Amino acid sequence: xxxxxxxxxxxxxxxxxxxxxxxxxxxxxxxxxxxxxxxxxxxxxxxxxxxxxxxxxxxxxxxxxxxxxxxxxxxxxxxxxxxxxxxxxxxxxxxxxxxxxxxxxxxxxxxxxxxxxxxxxxxxxxxxxxxxxxxxxxxxxxxxxxxxxxxxxxxxxxxxxxxxxxxxxxxxxxxxxxxxxxxxxxxxxxxxxxxxxxxxxxxxxxxxxxxxxxxxxxxxxxxxxxxxxxxxxxxxxxxxxxxxxxxxxxxxxxxxxxxxxxxxxxxxxxxxxxxxxxxxxxxxxxxxxxxxxxxxxxxxxxxxxxxxxxxxxxxxxxxxxxxxxxxxxxxxxxxx
Amino acid sequence: xxxxxxxxxxxxxxxxxxxxxxxxxxxxxxxxxxxxxxxxxxxxxxxxxxxxxxxxxxxxxxxxxxxxxxxxxxxxxxxxxxxxxxxxxxxxxxxxxxxxxxxxxxxxxxxxxxxxxxxxxxxxxxxxxxxxxxxxxxxxxxxxxxxxxxxxxxxxxxxxxxxxxxxxxxxxxxxxxxxxxxxxxxxxxxxxxxxxxxxxxxxxxxxxxxxxxxxxxxxxxxxxxxxxxxxxxxxxxxxxxxxxxxxxxxxxxxxxxxxxxxxxxxxxxxxxxxxx
Numbered sequence: 261x262x263x264x265x266x267x268x269x270x271x272x273x274x275x276x277x278x279x280x281x282x283x284x285x286x287x288x289x290x291x292x293x294x295x296x297x298x299x300x301x302x303x304x305x306x307x308x309x310x311x312x313x314x315x316x317x318x319x320x321x322x323x324x325x326x327x328x329x330x331x332x333x334x335x336x337x338x339x340x341x342x343x344x345x346x347x348x349x350x351x352x353x354x355x356x357x358x359x360x361x362x363x364x365x366x367x368x369x370x371x372x373x374x375x376x377x378x379x380x381x382x383x384x385x386x387x388x389x390x391x392x393x394x395x396x397x398x399x400x401x402x403x404x405x406x407x408x409x410x411x412x413x414x415x416x417x418x419x420x421x422x423x424x425x426x427x428x429x430x431x432x433x434x435x436x437x438x439x440x441x442x443x444x445x446x447x448x449x450x451x452x453x454x455x456x457x458x459x460x461x462x463x464x465x466x467x468x469x470x471x472x473x474x475x476x477x478x479x480x481x482x483x484x485x486x487x488x489x490x491x492x493x494x495x496x497x498x499x500x501x502x503x504x505x506x507x508x509x510x511x512x513x514x515x516x517x518x519x520x521x522x523x524x525x526x527x528x529x530x531x532x533x534x535x536x537x538x539x540x541x542x543x544x545x546x547x548x549x550x551x552x553x554x555x556x557x558x559x560x561x562x563x564x565x566x567x568x569x570x571x572x573x574x575x576x577x578x579x580x581x582x583x584x585x586x587x588x589x590x591x592x593x594x595x596x
Numbered sequence: 597x598x599x600x601x602x603x604x605x606x607x608x609x610x611x612x613x614x615x616x617x618x619x620x621x622x623x624x625x626x627x628x629x630x631x632x633x634x635x636x637x638x639x640x641x642x643x644x645x646x647x648x649x650x651x652x653x654x655x656x657x658x659x660x661x662x663x664x665x666x667x668x669x670x671x672x673x674x675x676x677x678x679x680x681x682x683x684x685x686x687x688x689x690x691x692x693x694x695x696x697x698x699x700x701x702x703x704x705x706x707x708x709x710x711x712x713x714x715x716x717x718x719x720x721x722x723x724x725x726x727x728x729x730x731x732x733x734x735x736x737x738x739x740x741x742x743x744x745x746x747x748x749x750x751x752x753x754x755x756x757x758x759x760x761x762x763x764x765x766x767x768x769x770x771x772x773x774x775x776x777x778x779x780x781x782x783x784x785x786x787x788x789x790x791x792x793x794x795x796x797x798x799x800x801x802x803x804x805x806x807x808x809x810x811x812x813x814x815x816x817x818x819x820x821x822x823x824x825x826x827x828x829x830x831x832x833x834x835x836x837x838x839x840x841x842x843x844x845x846x847x848x849x850x851x852x853x854x855x856x857x858x859x860x861x862x863x864x865x866x867x868x869x870x871x872x
Binding site: 304305306419447448449450451452453456457460476477478479480482483484506516517519520521522523524525526528529533534535536537539 | 646647741756757758785786787788789790791792794795813814815816817818819820839840843844853854855857858859860861862863865867868
């Protein structure tokens with residue numbers, strides 16, 4: 261049993277709108293990541309993936325507010341800390357975050373090594389500039405990034421290179437958890453592969469100890485992460501290992517997601533691409549029962565009234581549905 | 597529906613030696629380099645390449661938004677004439693486009709009714725009674741699974757990305773151009789909505805008989821949707837042919853690399869073959 265790097269218990273965070281309505285975008289989410297493992301979070305737009313990422317950092321800005329739950333990083337509880345404490349003691353060293361358009365985060369008037377100086381000095385103001393530059397150089401060499409990019413401005417780099425540079429900058433202090441929020445969605449397939457290779461290298465060399473990878477591209481998650489969680493309307497609806505989730509999804513929603521996979525492999529053209537009808541529910545007034553019931557073709561009337569807990573099965577796996585695993589498997593088999 | 601006899605259909609759009617050279621000062625950048633293509637009626641063509649391979653420059657030339665440095669484009673067998681604005685408008689009745697970013701495709705000051713009404717007016721339906729127009733708009737919206745009654749009096753920015761992209765297709769449905777050029781229409785929306793958009797494009801091809809030119813960097817997407825595929829590298833077509841030929845038996849090294857770069861699920865994905 262390896263060490264648990266990040267443990268989240270019943271995390272609930274909400275947005276307060278200007279009309280003082282509460283929108284629970286992350287609703288009782290629990291997760292656990294061990295050292296050297298990566299976790300993928302999948303789901304459609306607006307299901308709370310990015311809010312979960314922001315909440316995990318413990319860095320709350322209005323309209324996002326913390327409600328309840330614990331975030332424990334390597335034995336240290338960071339929930340309920342003040343934003344200033346979080347910035348000084350948690351971000352960068354414990355958790356690092358890469359947003360989707362990370363490449364736009366670079367100030368065009370400064371050179372790349374200046375950003376690295378900023379990151380290091382924010383945590384240790386006494387650090388000598390020469391040591392920082394040496395550290396940056398050795399890190400860039402190890403990650404296979406060209407050294408001359410350190411002395412360039414952001415506009416001189418290509419999109420994929422900028423993204424990789426930002427990842428290198430944000431992980432310079434060897435954070436325990438890296439949250440990558442769609443780091444490759446804005447890139448083409450070739451640059452995407454370079455970014456993924458770099459993330460994998462960082463895991464292997466121990467620059468980051470664990471990773472949360474958020475995306476809606478399932479083939480990518482399957483190749484990058486060890487475990488996958490599927491999120492719907494602020495809740496986790498299913499979790500399991502990458503292989504189980506892609507080839508044997510249990511929850512009707514995960515199954516719908518897996519149907520939208522597109523890969524250039526034989527037989528894909530005959531495969532009918534199926535979209536899930538309808539739109540996600542409005543989280544201002546979440547449905548009473550199962551949140552997916554409106555769009556689910558297997559829903560029965562009781563689905564709309566009984567609120568559902570996460571049910572564990574087959575060891576580590578879990579799902580949130582009113583039907584039993586056996587029933588759902590039989591239904592799927594019958595369909596095929 | 598994959599027809600075998602596509603090559604026997606009349607040509608819709610074809611080009612010979614189409615070239616675009618950008619000149620800034622003394623540097624000359626060849627963005628598109630002597631490409632030849634033949635697009636048949638009712639065919640779904642994908643143009644695949646990385647960023648910077650000249651896909652978008654080619655698409656702008658096809659749309660008549662950029663002048664061609666060399667070569668010629670034939671529209672329905674006749675040399676295309678877009679020498680003045682009037683003729684250009686005439687040409688645009690035959691070719692329309694969907695762009696990558698749904699959020700910047702609409703005029704922010706126009707309500708959705710106005711967007712759709714403009715399309716009806718452009719097709720010469722200006723004199724139609726209002727009831728008929730509403731009926732047409734409702735039909736177009738139901739084609740893309742939107743409810744027209746919910747959209748009236750809304751502005752485009754009140755919709756989600758997927759809904760906006762579907763509204764864009766509703767416009768195309770009303771305009772019924774001969775050719776639809778879709779420049780990465782699904783790269784900014786998530787995988788679920790993507791399936792809906794792709795299905796709608798296939799429906800446009802099968803029911804309306806539109807020629808669709810689909811520009812993408814995702815070869816998996818191209819394989820799923822298209823009849824024929826053109827692979828573009830540094831402004832040149834390195835490989836072309838039917839989707840099955842090109843993607844299941846690639847010949848050019850570039851095509852092989854593009855295919856190896858896409859994450860797969862049934863075969864292992866080798867990260868060590870990454871280009872530097």
